[in-house]
Amino acid sequence: MLLTAARPAGPYVEAKARIASAIEAARDEILDLSHRIHEHPEPAFEERQAAAWIAETVARHGYRVEHPAGRLETAVRGTLPGGRGPRGSRVAVLSEYDALPGIGHACGHNTMAASGVGAAIGLAAVAGEVAGEIVFLGTPAEERGSGKQFMLDDGLFAGVDAAILFHPSDLTQIEARLLASEDVDVTFLGRASHAASEPWEGVNALDALVLLFGSIGLWRQQLRPDARVHGIILEGGTAANIIPERGVARFMIRSSDQAYFEWMRTRFAELCEAAARATGCTVNVEFSGRSETMRHNRLIGDRYLANLEAYGIREDPPTPNMGSSDMGNVSLALPTIHPSIAICPPGVPGHSIEFREAARTPRADDVTLIAATVAAQVAYELLADRSLVEAAWREFRGSR
Numbered sequence: 199m200l201l202t203a204a205r206p207a208g209p210y211v212e213a214k215a216r217i218a219s220a221i222e223a224a225r226d227e228i229l230d231l232s233h234r235i236h237e238h239p240e241p242a243f244e245e246r247q248a249a250a251w252i253a254e255t256v257a258r259h260g261y262r263v264e265h266p267a268g269r270l271e272t273a274v275r276g277t278l279p280g281g282r283g284p285r286g287s288r289v290a291v292l293s294e295y296d297a298l299p300g301i302g303h304a305c306g307h308n309t310m311a312a313s314g315v316g317a318a319i320g321l322a323a324v325a326g327e328v329a330g331e332i333v334f335l336g337t338p339a340e341e342r343g344s345g346k347q348f349m350l351d352d353g354l355f356a357g358v359d360a361a362i363l364f365h366p367s368d369l370t371q372i373e374a375r376l377l378a379s380e381d382v383d384v385t386f387l388g389r390a391s392h393a394a395s396e397p398w399e400g401v402n403a404l405d406a407l408v409l410l411f412g413s414i415g416l417w418r419q420q421l422r423p424d425a426r427v428h429g430i431i432l433e434g435g436t437a438a439n440i441i442p443e444r445g446v447a448r449f450m451i452r453s454s455d456q457a458y459f460e461w462m463r464t465r466f467a468e469l470c471e472a473a474a475r476a477t478g479c480t481v482n483v484e485f486s487g488r489s490e491t492m493r494h495n496r497l498i499g500d501r502y503l504a505n506l507e508a509y510g511i512r513e514d515p516p517t518p519n520m521g522s523s524d525m526g527n528v529s530l531a532l533p534t535i536h537p538s539i540a541i542c543p544p545g546v547p548g549h550s551i552e553f554r555e556a557a558r559t560p561r562a563d564d565v566t567l568i569a570a571t572v573a574a575q576v577a578y579e580l581l582a583d584r585s586l587v588e589a590a591w592r593e594f595r596g597s598r
């Protein structure tokens with residue numbers, strides 16, 4: 199679709215139309231970025247090519263760019279001061295660009311990368327008429343490791359009044375409901391020996407893994423419906439005639455309730471200890487990459503929906519499906535929204551081959567451009583009207 203064919207939602211219709219025109223004019227540049235990232239999938243913390251492309255593009259449109267930004271090699275920050283002086287709000291549009299190991303961009307983060315960059319391009323066209331600062335943040339490692347938490351710790355969100363990040367989905371939903379989540383790496387150590395001639399000399403680390411998976415399976419019967427525990431075996435021995443000395447697995451645990459999540463964490467560590475005791479192994483359990491539940495900012499979310507509807511996209515009814523994102527961590531620090539827009543028919547699961555293919559269709563391209571436009575238009579409203587930002591902060595403080 200042609201972005202300039204739709205009349206933007208008020209207020210600031212004229213400025214918003216110029217945002218849409220600037221994004222329309224950069225259509226090929228934005229979609230080419232989305233397609234290139236889709237064709238070159240890079241997993242968490244290794245998004246070097248994507249980060250370089252993104253940094254280049256944002257710099258080309260007048261942003262002062264830090265890359266790397268903070269401690270993460272693949273983080274990017276671009277800033278553009280408003281033409282009406284520094285006394286104003288600071289609004290951030292975000293991008294993600296990590297892929298999933300082995301399956302590529304099955305979460306569609308290529309569209310998130312391109313839409314965030316597109317929003318930055320749209321805002322550059324109107325920067326002269328607002329005060330404050332436009333911030334672009336390229337945020338690595340969402341699928342594993344919670345890169346945004348490092349960026350928060352590194353002060354890259356300092357002074358930011360609002361953060362906006364779009365995610366592709368099979369449904370359009372403004373409010374993201376996120377589960378708290380943490381990665382857990384479990385390593386059992388036993389003793390190798392000949393599996394036929396002296397098996398009694400061995401201590402079997404694979405057995406410990408098998409027991410752990412068994413006890414997690416039984417544990418699930420007693421878990422609340424929103425709790426999740428899932429994992430894979432990374433190392434389970436090297437040859438059938440050697441008692442495995444080392445067993446390594448990676449899990450994720452999740453819940454929508456922070457207190458329950460804390461309890462799950464403790465219980466999970468006990469299950470690991472129990473499997474070690476039963477087999478005579480030692481165990482190391484390492485939690486990392488924590489992401490938090492989402493504190494959705496309703497005021498900014500309502501502005502997002504109003505601007506989105508001008509492009510003919512309606513919100514779907516709420517569903518019980520929930521994932522996790524380090525955008526939850528950002529939402530505990532400042533007013534944040536993490537809306538989803540459908541790029542495929544309902545029922546196509548995320549992290550699937552079908553979803554990966556959907557992330558590079560003409561429909562996904564249209565959504566990428568609309569998401570860029572709407573994010574920039576909402577950012578414009580926030581930059582132009584200080585009272586809106588103040589109301590978003592009041593809601594944020596009240597919901598704590």
Ligand SMILES: [Zn+2]
Pocket residue numbers: 305306307340365
């Ligand atoms: Zn994702």
Ligand SMILES: [Zn+2]
Pocket residue numbers: 305341548549
């Ligand atoms: Zn994902």
